[in-house]
Amino acid sequence: GNSVTQMEGPVTLSEEAFLTINCTYTATGYPSLFWYVQYPGEGLQLLLKATKADDKGSNKGFEATYRKETTSFHLEKGSVQVSDSAVYFCALKGTSGSRLTFGEGTQLTVNP
Amino acid sequence: GAGVSQSPSNKVTEKGKDVELRCDPISGHTALYWYRQSLGQGLEFLIYFQGNSAPDKSGLPSDRFSAERTGGSVSTLTIQRTQQEDSAVYLCASSLYGGGQLSTDTQYFGPGTRLTVL
Secondary structure (H helix, E strand, O other): OOEEEEOOOOEEEEOOOOEEEOEEEEOOOOOEEEEEEEOOOOOEEEEEEEOOOOOEEEEOOEEEEOEOOOOEOOEEEOOOOHHHOEEEEEEEEOOOOOOEEEOOOEEEEEEO | OOOOEEEOOEEEEOOOOOEEEEEEOOOOOOEEEEEEEEOOOEEEEEEEEEOOOOOEOOOOOOOOEEEEEOOOOOEEEEEOOOOHHHOEEEEEEEEOOOOOOOOOOOOEEOOOEEEEEO
8 A cells, every 4th residue: 555654753953954854655656745734733734746756846945856766755945944843744645546645744843 | 715624623522422523625626535633643544525426434443433525515524432542633625626537636624623532
């Protein structure tokens, strides 16, 4: 079956530091890949997505590239802000199914 | 426009009681999903509705859990004889098309219902 593995957290960075959150997946065919973010006290929000190999999703300074050869979708941001503090979830949606399969989530804390 | 809404936002109940959780999807979305977010299990799929098709119930953890979707819009998740391990945040999501060939379809999530079983 499908699965998603995220780097273990929590991650603590200083403001303006570079961020990488690793995500790898197992799936048949060509799934769609997503990053969702959950800010404190709020619901899940879509951050970015990529639907085919080599696609790059981007939003709010975050980027992730769909790498079929390494089955990865790592999230990056060049300069994090305090307001980026949240839990980040990597997820996939298979080609034949409808459900999202989520990673464990990574708690990010950015200190001023 | 309005997003996915859920009610109640918080629910505290006693072990053994039944609870009903409600979800109002985004207008025009044909697909509706329920997920559960708990400390030990992360985010788990529960059930999926697509139009008038039979729902995909493969994620429901036990026969105490059931869900229905009336008129292709509002959905209710019912948990009978609640147990302490049912304590979690129950998330509803909707999308325009659902699964199959349109696998790029984005799911939009509601704020969740936090269920606490004492």
